[in-house]
Amino acid sequence: MRIYLPATIPMLRELVDKTELTAVGGTAFALTPALRESYTSGNTEELEYAALLEAARAALRLLSAEEETPRRRAVIAADVEDATPRADLDLAAVRLTGPVALSTVAAVHVDDAEAEGDVAKAAEVIDAADLGDGDAEFAVGSAEDHELSWYAPQELPFFLELFEHGPS
Template sequence: MRVYIPATIAMLRQLLDNGELRALSGTAFALTPALRESYTTGSAEELEYAALLEAARASLRLLGADDAEPARRVVVSADVPDAKPRPDLDHAVVRLPGPVALSMIAALHVDTPDAEDHVRAAAKVVDAADLGDPDAEFTLGDAEDHELSWYATQELPFLLELL
């Protein structure tokens, strides 16, 4: 199953150092049967993209107040055959059985530098947006207007070096 793991730049550094990624609480997102049922239309590609966007939103929650790392949403795409759907949590949520090895990772998706101010602001209000605050939703929308850039796993050292 292709999963989308919310992450941070610091987690990418750990991935490079350790050769594996540990998702917070083992949580990731994927095109699950529940997600497919929640949409009346949409191709598999469109629904996979919806799962990726859910992971990007979740990555906002991982960003702390620490300004040492760039404020960028990070999503790691990986193929994890034993991921278990968790429809009790949300339509796209899956639980990973353990750390994800670098060899299982298909791609990295990371915000570009021009998104940092919007991402930093969105990280502060993501919970309020989820609770329906219209101003917070607007701020979150500013961050979500930025497309994530795609990187191959071989590019990880260079990506981190350029930050």
């Protein structure tokens, strides 16, 4: 099953350094039967994109808990065998029974630098947005208007090197 794991830049570094990453709370997102049933139309690719967007929103929650973390959402797309639906959390939520190995990663999606300001604002108000605050929902929507860039797994070490040290 293709899963979408919400992450932060330090979590990407951990994935590269340890060659695996344990999901916060054991939770990721995927195209679950409940998610498929909730849409009246849409092909598999479109519905997987919806799961990826749920993971990107969850990445905002991770950022809100870590003040010193760079303000970029990250989502790790991986193929795993051990994911079970968690409809108690969200239609796309799944529970993982173990860490995600770097060897199972299909792609990594990360915000570009231009998104950092909007992502920072959204991370500050994500809880209020979840509770229906209109201004907070607008701030989260502004962050979600930024498309995540796609990186192949083998590009991740180079991305992190450039991110952490800049071009040489």
